[in-house]
Amino acid sequence: MTHARTEPVHRPELGNRPGPGRRSVLAAGGALALAASSGLLTGCGADGKDGGGGDRFRAAFTAGGSQETLDPHIAPNFVDQARAKALYDTLGTYADDMSVRKRLAESWESDASGTRWRIRLRKADFHDGKPVTAKDVLYSYRRAADPATGSPSQVLLSAIDFDATRAEGARSVLFVLKAPNFEFPTVFAGPGTEIIPDGTRDFRKPVGSGPFTFVSFTPGGTARYRRWADHWDGAPHIAELEIVPANEESARLNALLSGQVHYASDMAGASVDRLKKEGSTRLLTAERATAQQLLLRTGRKPFDDPRLVRAVQLGLDREALVRVALAGHGEAGNDLFGMGLRGYPQGLRPRERDVGEARSLVKAAGAEGLHITVETSSVDATWETAADLMARQLREVGLKLTANTRAASTYFSEIRTQGVAAFNTTSTLPVSDFLQQRVRGGAARNQTQYASKKFDALLERSRTTRDEKDRPALLARAQKIARDESGLLVWAFSDANDAIGPSVRGLRAAPPNSHDWARFDRVRIG
Amino acid sequence: MRAYVLRRSLLAVLQCLMVLVTVFAVGSLLPGDTADVLRGELGTSEQVASLRSQLGLDEPAWARFWHWLGQLLTGDFGHSLTTGLPVGDDIGRRIGVTLLLGVPALILVTVLAPLLGTVSGLREGSRVDRTLNTATVLLHAVPEFVLGLLLVASVSLAAGLLPATAVGMDTGALLAQPAVLVLPVTVLTARHLCDLARQIRAGVAAGRHGAVAGHLRLLGMRERTVVLRHVLPGALGPAAQQFARCVEGLLGGTVLVEAVFGFRGLGSGFVEAVQNRDLPQVQTYALLFTGTAVAVNLLGDLAAHRLAPYREVAA
Numbered sequence: 001m002t003h004a005r006t007e008p009v010h011r012p013e014l015g016n017r018p019g020p021g022r023r024s025v026l027a028a029g030g031a032l033a034l035a036a037s038s039g040l041l042t043g044c045g046a047d048g049k050d051g052g053g054g055d056r057f058r059a060a061f062t063a064g065g066s067q068e069t070l071d072p073h074i075a076p077n078f079v080d081q082a083r084a085k086a087l088y089d090t091l092g093t094y095a096d097d098m099s100v101r102k103r104l105a106e107s108w109e110s111d112a113s114g115t116r117w118r119i120r121l122r123k124a125d126f127h128d129g130k131p132v133t134a135k136d137v138l139y140s141y142r143r144a145a146d147p148a149t150g151s152p153s154q155v156l157l158s159a160i161d162f163d164a165t166r167a168e169g170a171r172s173v174l175f176v177l178k179a180p181n182f183e184f185p186t187v188f189a190g191p192g193t194e195i196i197p198d199g200t201r202d203f204r205k206p207v208g209s210g211p212f213t214f215v216s217f218t219p220g221g222t223a224r225y226r227r228w229a230d231h232w233d234g235a236p237h238i239a240e241l242e243i244v245p246a247n248e249e250s251a252r253l254n255a256l257l258s259g260q261v262h263y264a265s266d267m268a269g270a271s272v273d274r275l276k277k278e279g280s281t282r283l284l285t286a287e288r289a290t291a292q293q294l295l296l297r298t299g300r301k302p303f304d305d306p307r308l309v310r311a312v313q314l315g316l317d318r319e320a321l322v323r324v325a326l327a328g329h330g331e332a333g334n335d336l337f338g339m340g341l342r343g344y345p346q347g348l349r350p351r352e353r354d355v356g357e358a359r360s361l362v363k364a365a366g367a368e369g370l371h372i373t374v375e376t377s378s379v380d381a382t383w384e385t386a387a388d389l390m391a392r393q394l395r396e397v398g399l400k401l402t403a404n405t406r407a408a409s410t411y412f413s414e415i416r417t418q419g420v421a422a423f424n425t426t427s428t429l430p431v432s433d434f435l436q437q438r439v440r441g442g443a444a445r446n447q448t449q450y451a452s453k454k455f456d457a458l459l460e461r462s463r464t465t466r467d468e469k470d471r472p473a474l475l476a477r478a479q480k481i482a483r484d485e486s487g488l489l490v491w492a493f494s495d496a497n498d499a500i501g502p503s504v505r506g507l508r509a510a511p512p513n514s515h516d517w518a519r520f521d522r523v524r525i526g
Numbered sequence: 527m528r529a530y531v532l533r534r535s536l537l538a539v540l541q542c543l544m545v546l547v548t549v550f551a552v553g554s555l556l557p558g559d560t561a562d563v564l565r566g567e568l569g570t571s572e573q574v575a576s577l578r579s580q581l582g583l584d585e586p587a588w589a590r591f592w593h594w595l596g597q598l599l600t601g602d603f604g605h606s607l608t609t610g611l612p613v614g615d616d617i618g619r620r621i622g623v624t625l626l627l628g629v630p631a632l633i634l635v636t637v638l639a640p641l642l643g644t645v646s647g648l649r650e651g652s653r654v655d656r657t658l659n660t661a662t663v664l665l666h667a668v669p670e671f672v673l674g675l676l677l678v679a680s681v682s683l684a685a686g687l688l689p690a691t692a693v694g695m696d697t698g699a700l701l702a703q704p705a706v707l708v709l710p711v712t713v714l715t716a717r718h719l720c721d722l723a724r725q726i727r728a729g730v731a732a733g734r735h736g737a738v739a740g741h742l743r744l745l746g747m748r749e750r751t752v753v754l755r756h757v758l759p760g761a762l763g764p765a766a767q768q769f770a771r772c773v774e775g776l777l778g779g780t781v782l783v784e785a786v787f788g789f790r791g792l793g794s795g796f797v798e799a800v801q802n803r804d805l806p807q808v809q810t811y812a813l814l815f816t817g818t819a820v821a822v823n824l825l826g827d828l829a830a831h832r833l834a835p836y837r838e839v840a841a
Contacts, residue, residue, distance in 0.1 A: 060693055060788075067564050068609045076566040148576050152568035191568070218619065219609035220798065221790060222694050244694030247798075251691050251788030254678050258690035409801040410558025412567035413574060424567075444570035 056240040057504075057523055059263035060252045063245030068219035071203045072194035073144045073151040078265060082518040083243055084194055086225045088208035091119065091137065091195065092188030093515040098430040099342045100185045101515065104132060104195055104209070108188070114180030114464055119188075121171040124232040126197050127213045134167030139198040151192030155437055155444055159184070180464040182471065186430040191513065211236045211521035220245065227521075236521035237506070253499070256281060262504050262525060265518070267497040268381055272329065280502035284509040286517070288330070289496035291337050292382065293424040294374070294390070296487035299449025300420050302372065307365040308399075309487050313351060314358035315397040316390060322492050325386035333490035335483045337438075343431030345476035348483075358397035368398045375422035376403045377411040382494065383423040416447060427496070428511040432475060435459055439482050448487035455481045527831075534827065538820040542813060546595075549812040553805050554587040560607040560803045581607050594806055598813075604806035608799075613810045616795060622697030623791035626707060627783065628776050631714040635772060639719055639765075643726025644758065650731050658727075662720035670779055674713045674786035681709060693788035710787045714779050718772040725768050729761025736760075763833040770826025774819040 061079035072084040091105040102108075106122040124132040143149055145157035164176035177184060187193060197207055206214050211233065212225035225241040244261065246252045252264040253271045257278065267275060267283065275283050296303040296312060303309050318332035331339070334351055338344045362368055374390070376383040387403040394401045401421075406414055415422040424447065426434065437443050440459055441451035455478050462474035482488070496512055505524040510516035561578035569577075578584055594604050603613040642662075646655045668676075682690035689706045700706055733739060734757050742752050781793035792811065799807035 058694060074564075076564065076568050147570075147572050148580070150565060150569065150573050150577060154573065155570060218696075219606075219611060220616065220795070221619070221696065242694060245790070246691070246693045246788040247794070248785045248788065250675060251693055251786060254683065254690040255693040255788060257683050258686075260689065260691055260693055407557055410556075410562045410803065413558050413562030413565065413569075416571060426567075444572065 055238065055525070056242060057238045057263070057520055057525060058242045058244055058261040059265065059518070059520065060244050060246040060255055060261045061265045062247050062252075063220060069203055070206045070214070070217055070223070072196065072206075072208070073140075073149050073192045075152060075191045078512060078518070079243065079245070081191060081513070082265075082520075083223050084191075084210075085518060086210055086212040086223075086241055086243070086520060087206055087214060088194035088196065088210045089124065089132075090189055090193055091121075092185060094189045094428075094430070094513060096510055096514050096516070097340065097342045098186075098338070098428055098511075098514070100189045100430075103188075103515075104137075105188060108185055110182065110184070112466065114182045114184075114466060115177045117175040117177070117184055118168070119173050119175070121173075122232060123171075124209050125230055126209045127207045127228060128197070130197065131170070132195060132209050133170045133198075134173045135170075135198045136195055137173050138162075138165065138167060139200075140195045141193065143196075144192055153187065153190035153192045156187045156190055156433065157193070159187075182466055183430070183432045183463050186433050189430075189515075190433070212241050215240075231521070233521070237524045238520070241520050256499055256501055259501060262501045262523075263507070263518075263520075264499045267499050269327070271499075272497050275497075275499050282500050282502070282504075284498045284500060284507060286496045286509045286511040288340050288493035289428055289511040290380075290494045291339075291426045291490050292326075292330070292333065292380075292386070292492040292494055293337075293426065294489040294491055295415070295422045295424050295447050296489065297420045297422075297448050298485070298487035299451070302365075302367060302370060303420060303448075303487055305365050305367070306485060307361045308367055308370075309485070311358040311361040311365070311367075311397055311399070312394065313484075313489060314354045314361070315394045315399070316351075316489070316491055317353045317393050318351065318491050320393070321386055321389055324389050325382045326492055326494050330492050330494035333492045335489050335491075336479055337426065337434045337488075337490055338428075338431040339490075339493055341428065341431050343472055343475050345472075345479050348480075353393075355396050362398040369400060370398075371400045371402070372421055373402055373404050373419065375406055375411075375415050375419040377406045377408050377423075379408045379411050380423070380425050386423070386491070416445075422447070425494075428513050431479075432459075432463070435475075435478065435482070436463075439486050439488060450482070450486040450488070452481060452485060455485070530831070531828070534824050538824055541820050542816050545812055545816040546809060547591075550587070550591045550805065550809060553800070553803070553808050556800075556803060558803060559583050560805075563802050564608065583607075590805070594809060603810040606799075606807050607804045608802045608807070613807050616807065617792070617810060617814065619696070620791050620795045623692075623700065623789050624777075624780050624784075624793065626697065626700050627710055627714055627780055627789065627791065630707065630711045631718070631776055632773065634711070634715045635718050635722060636769070638715075639722035639769075640726055640758075640762065642719075642723040643761070643765075644730050644753075646723070646727040647730025647761070648734065648753065655727075658723070662724055665716050666720040668716075670713055670717060670782045671786050673716060674710070674783060677709045677713065678786070691788040696790070710783045710789065713786075714776060714783050717779070718775055722765060722768055722772060726761050726765050729764060730757055733757035733760045759833050763830045766829040766833060767823075767826045770822040773822040774815075777815055777818060 059082065061082060063079045067074050070083060070087065072088045075081050075084055089104045091103060092100040093103045095101050104121055104124055106120045108117055108119040110117045121132060121134065121137065126132060141157060141160065142162055144151035145154060145160060147154055159177050159179065159181060161176045161178045166174055168174050195209060211228055211231045213228045215224035215226050217223040223243040227236040227239050229235045246255060249268065249271055253267065255261045256264040272283065275281055296309050298304060298309060313335060322328065322330050322332050332350065334348050336344065374387055376387050384403065391401040437445045439446060439450060441456050458474055458478035462471050462478060465471050465474060500507055503525050506522045508516060559578065560581060561574045561583055565574045565577060597604050605611065606613050606616060642658055646658045649655050678690045681687050688708050692700060692706045695706060739752050739757055742756060780791055781797060784791045784793040796811040799811055
């Protein structure tokens with residue numbers, strides 16, 4: 001683990017603050033009133049049993065725009081992931097640094113070629129009492145690998161040769177891959193690879209092997225779950241879990257502050273500042289959780305000229321971007337995905353701004369005064385500010401940047417095909433998966449259209465190298481090439497914030513997509 | 527009168543149809559479609575294309591509209607592209623929430639506006655009138671979402687008197703805890719109450735000083751009778767039309783109020799349907815909203831016609 005997280009499980013916000021002298025009287029008054037109001041309101045929001053022993057835990061998420069089904073293999077949004085975590089299990093799961101830990105799989109090992117992976121399942125039962133078997137695993141993976149299903153892990157799963165793959169007894173599976181891959185276990189923890197009972201087609205009353213059983217769900221509405229006492233990892237501490245939708249950030253925040261929910265996901269900007277002032281609620285801040293990217297389409301004019309890509313890299317002032325666009329809640333990026341994650345190269349020199357060099361590159365490319373449009377949207381509140389600041393920074397090197405704001409809900413789909421430059425964000429993912437899916441030549445989500453035989457070959461070699469020490473070295477070499485050439489500029493990492501109420505115990509800050517994020521079976525209330 | 531009703535009703539149907547065509551056309555012009563939205567950032571182009579054909583979005587827009595309209599004639603609103611469920615189900619679930627917000631607001635406006643307007647209008651320039659005037663101008667000037675956030679911050683979070691949001695509550699839960707409704711209904715009522723009360727005040731004040739009232743007083747009619755029989759109906763006639771606009775305004779207002787307070791009613795449903803590019807849903811919402819607006823306007827015009835038949839009532 002390169003980036004161990006040493007935060008305590010509970011983060012008493014007030015304890016971390018400089019001292020009572022800096023706390024304003026107003027804030028203290030607010031906290032008092034808040035305590036009083038949450039006492040008064042426990043009967044309003046939930047079921048009046050909040051105070052004692054932990055009965056029903058309510059978590060508010062943004063839900064608009066999701067497919068609104070409990071089919072775990074379609075999990076585009078965080079709310080889908082949170083719901084999937086409650087009902088289902090996966091073979092593996094991501095640690096904070098995106099290395100893979102065991103979950104339903106008790107063990108896995110590959111043969112010397114890296115094409116045959118044998119996994120053994122632990123003893124676990126579905127909610128209908130039937131055991132989780134190899135057959136269920138095969139069915140689930142086949143289904144998620146089908147492009148028509150729409151699993152976000154489909155590209156990774158398509159590496160499996162399902163004709164040769166087979167069950168070996170009830171609790172062992174032999175996966176045969178089309179090509180060697182020693183990074184294959186990252187698939188086990190991928191979103192959209194949940195294990196469902198063999199033959200499942202209907203998700204109206206879903207059955208999984210996760211810590212909670214299904215009670216009710218209305219699309220666009222509340223999902224209710226009950227604790228499952230027979231879960232292999234131990235029963236959840238709370239009796240019931242409710243995942244409630246609240247798309248407006250202010251509604252999530254107010255619901256949390258008034259004690260109507262215990263958990264409010266995805267807090268940003270002003271809400272974060274406000275929560276920091278509240279004594280009785282706590283922020284769960286996952287640092288560097290989101291990679292803020294500027295995508296330059298190297299497959300198109302003008303960025304098919306590497307000098308211009310380089311000029312932009314040198315023209316950006318990342319520290320200033322963090323200070324202004326992220327309001328200090330983040331860290332400068334070094335044009336590579338995955339700072340702090342397993343597989344991120346060590347000892348990189350930070351990218352430093354060099355206006356003179358950038359200017360001469362622009363001049364050499366004959367691009368002085370060139371007009372570039374960058375695609376942006378309100379998907380991430382920081383983009384538009386970042387675009388403004390970048391425009392000012394790049395003007396100094398002789399490029400004219402203007403922003404084109406697109407609709408939030410279709411933004412990602414549109415930038416796949418349109419424009420020459422675009423903003424993008426990615427949550428934590430294993431570094432090798434990210435490179436496979438977004439940087440490798442011809443990959444489905446390679447938005448900069450970068451295609452380098454050298455990079456692809458190194459990436460391929462790192463995947464097919466068995467030695468645990470050689471692999472990261474090869475990966476690091478590949479990344480250093482991509483960093484300069486790919487057009488995928490990671491200009492910063494921003495924090496991800498969720499907030500919890502004063503009575504919540506057993507949750508800690510963890511990056512989205514990782515095991516401990518939105519992990520409600522270990523939660524206690526009161 | 528009957529000819530008037532018939533003509534207005536036909537016009538209403540035509541209006542609805544025009545709105546539907548416009549909404550569909552605009553909806554189709556929006557960038558991206560449901561497949562783009564649903565697959566989001568994690569989907570590949572192949573997955574989006576596959577979903578698009580599953581949803582029938584690769585058919586021409588006019589064909590989809592025609593199909594939806596055909597279904598509509600049989601009373602079927604079609605299926606949501608996002609959830610695959612009948613659109614009627616979704617609206618059925620949400621309509622209760624919106625009615626719980628809208629109906630109390632409407633009743634409050636109906637009762638309070640004539641009361642405040644008449645009191646003010648009869649005592650022009652008095653302290654009561656000036657206070658009410660100041661209050662309504664101030665309240666009217668505050669945007670609804672600001673008012674909502676202010677009320678939540680003061681009444682709910684600081685004082686702890688009322689619930690702050692309705693996050694996660696359906697119609698049943700709201701009925702069991704009507705306290706949740708107090709703040710949103712207040713916000714929803716405020717602006718329309720101000721509008722209507724001020725208009726009635728003006729009507730009452732003008733009517734009271736008008737030639738008709740003066741004449742009636744000369745004939746020896748008691749002041750109370752003058753006000754109740756002549757001044758008030760004269761003021762309420764135009765107010766009936768304003769009242770009809772108020773119903774539309776309340777429907778529009780729920781979009782904001784539902785967002786601020788985390789309700790899952792028609793307003794938030796419509797916003798989500800547009801965001802999801804879920805055209806069958808968008809169409810049904812548009813039909814519902816337009817139908818309501820057209821119907822209440824029709825009723826408003828008829829009421830105005832009734833209250834003040836000597837006025838020219840514009841269609």
